[in-house]
Amino acid sequence: MKEQELLAALVETAKVLNDTLEVQEVLRRIIEEAKTLTGAAAGSVFLVDEATGDLVFYTTSGGADARLLQTVRVPMEGSIAGEVARTGKPLRVNHPERHPFFFRDVEEKTGFHTENLIAVPLEHRGKILGVAEVLNKPGGFTEKDVEVLSTLAEFAAIALQNARLYERQRRLFHESIRALVAAVDARDPYTAGHSERVAQYVEWMVRGMDLTPRERATFVLSALLHDIGKISIPDRILLKEGRLTEEEFRIMQTHPEKGVEILKHVRDLADVLPGVLHHHERWDGRGYPFRLSGEKIPLQARVIALADTYDALTTDRPYRKGLPPDRALKILEEDAGSHFDPRLTPLFTNMMRTRLGLGHEEG
Amino acid sequence: MKEQELLAALVETAKVLNDTLEVQEVLRRIIEEAKTLTGAAAGSVFLVDEATGDLVFYTTSGGADARLLQTVRVPMEGSIAGEVARTGKPLRVNHPERHPFFFRDVEEKTGFHTENLIAVPLEHRGKILGVAEVLNKPGGFTEKDVEVLSTLAEFAAIALQNARLYERQRRLFHESIRALVAAVDARDPYTAGHSERVAQYVEWMVRGMDLTPRERATFVLSALLHDIGKISIPDRILLKEGRLTEEEFRIMQTHPEKGVEILKHVRDLADVLPGVLHHHERWDGRGYPFRLSGEKIPLQARVIALADTYDALTTDRPYRKGLPPDRALKILEEDAGSHFDPRLTPLFTNMMRTRLGLGHEEG
Numbered sequence: 001m002k003e004q005e006l007l008a009a010l011v012e013t014a015k016v017l018n019d020t021l022e023v024q025e026v027l028r029r030i031i032e033e034a035k036t037l038t039g040a041a042a043g044s045v046f047l048v049d050e051a052t053g054d055l056v057f058y059t060t061s062g063g064a065d066a067r068l069l070q071t072v073r074v075p076m077e078g079s080i081a082g083e084v085a086r087t088g089k090p091l092r093v094n095h096p097e098r099h100p101f102f103f104r105d106v107e108e109k110t111g112f113h114t115e116n117l118i119a120v121p122l123e124h125r126g127k128i129l130g131v132a133e134v135l136n137k138p139g140g141f142t143e144k145d146v147e148v149l150s151t152l153a154e155f156a157a158i159a160l161q162n163a164r165l166y167e168r169q170r171r172l173f174h175e176s177i178r179a180l181v182a183a184v185d186a187r188d189p190y191t192a193g194h195s196e197r198v199a200q201y202v203e204w205m206v207r208g209m210d211l212t213p214r215e216r217a218t219f220v221l222s223a224l225l226h227d228i229g230k231i232s233i234p235d236r237i238l239l240k241e242g243r244l245t246e247e248e249f250r251i252m253q254t255h256p257e258k259g260v261e262i263l264k265h266v267r268d269l270a271d272v273l274p275g276v277l278h279h280h281e282r283w284d285g286r287g288y289p290f291r292l293s294g295e296k297i298p299l300q301a302r303v304i305a306l307a308d309t310y311d312a313l314t315t316d317r318p319y320r321k322g323l324p325p326d327r328a329l330k331i332l333e334e335d336a337g338s339h340f341d342p343r344l345t346p347l348f349t350n351m352m353r354t355r356l357g358l359g360h361e362e363g
Numbered sequence: 364m365k366e367q368e369l370l371a372a373l374v375e376t377a378k379v380l381n382d383t384l385e386v387q388e389v390l391r392r393i394i395e396e397a398k399t400l401t402g403a404a405a406g407s408v409f410l411v412d413e414a415t416g417d418l419v420f421y422t423t424s425g426g427a428d429a430r431l432l433q434t435v436r437v438p439m440e441g442s443i444a445g446e447v448a449r450t451g452k453p454l455r456v457n458h459p460e461r462h463p464f465f466f467r468d469v470e471e472k473t474g475f476h477t478e479n480l481i482a483v484p485l486e487h488r489g490k491i492l493g494v495a496e497v498l499n500k501p502g503g504f505t506e507k508d509v510e511v512l513s514t515l516a517e518f519a520a521i522a523l524q525n526a527r528l529y530e531r532q533r534r535l536f537h538e539s540i541r542a543l544v545a546a547v548d549a550r551d552p553y554t555a556g557h558s559e560r561v562a563q564y565v566e567w568m569v570r571g572m573d574l575t576p577r578e579r580a581t582f583v584l585s586a587l588l589h590d591i592g593k594i595s596i597p598d599r600i601l602l603k604e605g606r607l608t609e610e611e612f613r614i615m616q617t618h619p620e621k622g623v624e625i626l627k628h629v630r631d632l633a634d635v636l637p638g639v640l641h642h643h644e645r646w647d648g649r650g651y652p653f654r655l656s657g658e659k660i661p662l663q664a665r666v667i668a669l670a671d672t673y674d675a676l677t678t679d680r681p682y683r684k685g686l687p688p689d690r691a692l693k694i695l696e697e698d699a700g701s702h703f704d705p706r707l708t709p710l711f712t713n714m715m716r717t718r719l720g721l722g723h724e725e726g
Contacts, residue, residue, distance in 0.1 A: 007370035011514060014377035019521050021528060151374060158382050165384060166529050168631060173536040175629040180543050183594045183625040231546045235598040262546040266538040268531060 017159040021166040028068040030156045031060045038145045040134035046081040047130035072109050079103035081131040090120040090146050116140045120149045124157040199224040201307035219300045222275030226304050229259030241318045253288050274298035282339045302341040306348040380522040384529040391431040393519045394423045401508045403497035409444040410493035435472050442466035444494040453483040453509050479503045483512045487520040562587040564670035582663045585638030589667050592622030604681045616651050637661035645702045665704040669711040
């Protein structure tokens with residue numbers, strides 16, 4: 001490519017690399033863009049693992065819709081990528097098998113034969129995040145290729161760092177919510193782990209439903225938070241071993257509304273409130289708090305009701321042992337059309353039977 | 364600039380725009396880079412406000428360390444920026460005062476006279492986020508300038524979108540934690556709002572301390588979470604109106620360790636654990652849980668201890684009314700060197716007097 005075409009291509013590359021905040025997708029794009037810009041047959045990224053001090057090796061499958069593959073680890077000492085990561089300087093190598101730092105493990109594990117390569121550091125604000133490599137250009141790589149790959153590496157490091165910061169922030173939110181929800185559940189030894197399990201069942205369920213990725217995430221988060229209102233239920237009712245009085249039962253039944261009270265000021269949790277508020281509604285309209293029936297009950301609440309009831313049935317309670325899974329699933333099926341959405345119920349019970357390795361019911 | 368120089372400059376611009384995840388900083392950089400690349404005297408960004416349907420106008424102060432300024436709002440109808448936002452097409456205008464959509468309010472409010480301008484849409488995946496404008500180029504803008512600004516706008520929209528996603532995720536975390544902490548505090552009507560207030564006092568305090576921005580954020584988050592272990596304290600102890608027995612008191616005093624139990628699996632909360640665990644230690648070593656003394660108590664815990672005690676003293680309890688602020692601050696000062704860090708105490712009490720508009724004590 002001519003200088004001007006190269007620069008125009010780099011401008012496009014900058015857009016491609018930055019237009020995602022998923023780390024895995026950034027890595028995939030770095031490799032594909034590096035191959036295209038330098039005319040290389042293959043590419044890879046090595047990321048510094050700060051815990052172990054070695055490098056994690058990523059490459060892509062060939063073809064138009066190349067997927068990211070993670071294979072071996074490479075030591076910092078005695079490898080070309082390690083040398084680049086330690087010195088922060090690019091390397092262009094035409095006979096890698098003669099290079100003192102050539103690390104044979106990768107070739108042995110991938111069955112790939114390296115003819116020639118360039119490796120450049122991925123450096124962000126003075127810190128080496130890893131190394132980008134391109135391999136096997138017919139006729140060998142030029143100094144111009146080193147320059148182009150180095151420019152790409154500058155964008156790449158920024159895009160990678162942004163995606164890492166975003167994923168860390170996402171993980172912080174999810175882990176914190178799970179920790180706090182687990183603590184609320186654990187007030188009652190009989191419900192310890194309940195919300196986490198309900199969220200897991202809902203996560204399995206939504207994979208088989210026609211929903212957007214965003215809707216799926218919302219349903220799972222709503223399942224995790226569905227009982228958060230129990231924070232506001234006093235111990236004398238929440239933990240009572242005997243039968244609740246009518247008044248106590250009424251207070252217990254306020255937990256969906258208390259949950260909404262707690263979460264309603266969080267702007268970006270608005271989407272999960274339907275599940276929190278309506279997970280005790282029943283298909284026949286005899287649930288609470290609003291006696292909604294049928295499809296007036298939000299879909300996420302109908303899904304959570306199945307998972308919530310399944311978990312309640314299968315775990316021990318003060319007054320009875322938990323039921324075996326197959327028995328609990330039959331109860332859900334018996335209550336399809338009265339308690340539960342009759343269309344969703346078989347989807348849920350069949351999914352659970354598959355997950356649990358149980359035989360399916362005959363239609 | 365020549366084509367090649369321009370492209371090289373655009374490559375640099377792509378790096379500059381993407382190397383931050385703060386929305387305000389992205390806007391500032393868009394404006395400064397747009398001015399530099401086109402040779403304009405001024406620049407601005409208009410962001411679509413989805414709630415109101417109009418445009419929010421941002422510009423920068425002049426000079427090398429230009430700051431971002433937010434001034435007027437501009438209607439979608441009857442303004443040049445609005446026209447660009449609605450059609451998604453760039454505009455180059457040489458006599459804006461003759462343009463049917465020229466919106467005079469901005470000029471009147473800023474005292475700026477527009478000679479000529481280009482406005483291009485900030486579009487991300489088919490959605491118009493806003494408009495970037497450059498103003499007043501001697502001799503007028505060329506079609507090449509429109510092309511350059513349009514390329515910049517493509518990066519700019521990606522950078523803006525990434526920063527928005529990041530800030531939304533950060534806000535979601537903070538708002539969710541505050542909502543859940545508030546619900547835990549509210550189990551006891553006498554501690555409703557306690558953690559939020561303690562976090563506020565700590566936020567004021569850390570502004571005057573020699574800490575990194577990250578440390579400041581950690582101290583405030585630790586203050587917000589310091590009593591989270593109270594989730595695990597039974598109502599009969601937490602809400603007891605009379606004096607606690609020795610056994611009840613021992614259980615109450617486990618709340619710092621219970622807090623660590625809850626949060627310890629959240630990888631990125633490790634930094635806040637010292638404040639949670641040690642906020643009831645005393646400078647003289649007579650606190651709990653570990654009877655640490657002096658500087659062995661982590662700094663964040665010594666800061667939280669002051670804010671925590673101040674809030675406890677100034678709010679009503681079952682057995683007494685809350686003290687007036689000046690009285691509570693004097694108690695903290697009397698306890699400097701016994702309960703509290705003697706160096707931090709006057710910093711805290713003087714800061715609080717300033718914030719509350721009270722007179723300062725004579726040294």
